[in-house]
Amino acid sequence: MGDSITSKSNSSQNEPAMKGWLFKWTNYLKGYQRRWFVLQNGHLSYYRNQAEMAHTCRGSISLHGALIYTVDACTFVITNGGTQTFHIKAASEVERQSWVTALELAKAKAIRNMESEEDEETMESEGGEDWSGLVRKLESQLSELQTCGDVLAKHWKNLAKPLSEMETNADPEALQGKTKEVCERATLFRIATNAMINSCAEYLKTAQNHSHKLIKALQHEKEQRERLQEMVETLAQQHSKLEQAANAHTQRPASTQSNANFWDTTNTVRFF
Numbered sequence: 001m002g003d004s005i006t007s008k009s010n011s012s013q014n015e016p017a018m019k020g021w022l023f024k025w026t027n028y029l030k031g032y033q034r035r036w037f038v039l040q041n042g043h044l045s046y047y048r049n050q051a052e053m054a055h056t057c058r059g060s061i062s063l064h065g066a067l068i069y070t071v072d073a074c075t076f077v078i079t080n081g082g083t084q085t086f087h088i089k090a091a092s093e094v095e096r097q098s099w100v101t102a103l104e105l106a107k108a109k110a111i112r113n114m115e116s117e118e119d120e121e122t123m124e125s126e127g128g129e130d131w132s133g134l135v136r137k138l139e140s141q142l143s144e145l146q147t148c149g150d151v152l153a154k155h156w157k158n159l160a161k162p163l164s165e166m167e168t169n170a171d172p173e174a175l176q177g178k179t180k181e182v183c184e185r186a187t188l189f190r191i192a193t194n195a196m197i198n199s200c201a202e203y204l205k206t207a208q209n210h211s212h213k214l215i216k217a218l219q220h221e222k223e224q225r226e227r228l229q230e231m232v233e234t235l236a237q238q239h240s241k242l243e244q245a246a247n248a249h250t251q252r253p254a255s256t257q258s259n260a261n262f263w264d265t266t267n268t269v270r271f272f
Helices: 050-054 093-122 129-168 172-250 254-271
Strands: 018-027 031-040 043-047 059-062 067-070 075-079 085-089
Touching (some): 031 050, 067 093, 093 129, 093 172
Antiparallel strands (some): 031 043
């Protein structure tokens, strides 16, 4: 049943991040039943077959706030606090880990999207929404990179252990078992590495697409600051000149003004 399909691009929200056949626990009478699962837009949905995707969804669980954990080599559980719980079994440990890794990344992305929507609601009346959106997108992708890094580190630790044991074990049968384990762990590490590479590519693409806009905005802000500084300097010079003129007017001798009044009075008397 190793037919899970991982989406290589996240350019469209309508494109599933992952889809494939898994076994879902139904009840004690029927046990695990084969179902077609689709991971898309922060939700894991399942159908009886691929044809049902067009009209009938048998169940769906939101990954925002969900708990994802493994039970054994092939089984994992998704629960969102008691209201919904999916018990799912894969065909192999590699396939199980592929789904768990994809679910963890989708959960982290769903949480970031929810936080971004809340931030946008509080900033609707403020300016600079475009740049705020860009910053939030870069922060979201950086957080996804950190999540991928954590997953990658975990798989490397799991891979390093059997490699170390092989160096100290001389038993051929034990070495054969360890070789199989190393191959499986290496596959998981490769999956996590590919997820890390894809996340790095998305981050780089976003940064490159907006770098010229950011440079232009910074240049515009610099020009505005320079114009503002020139205005402040001009106003300061005008204020200084006005202050000097006012001081010169208030410091004129009082006798000059009195003599002018006297001659005006004398001329008036002579006229009459």
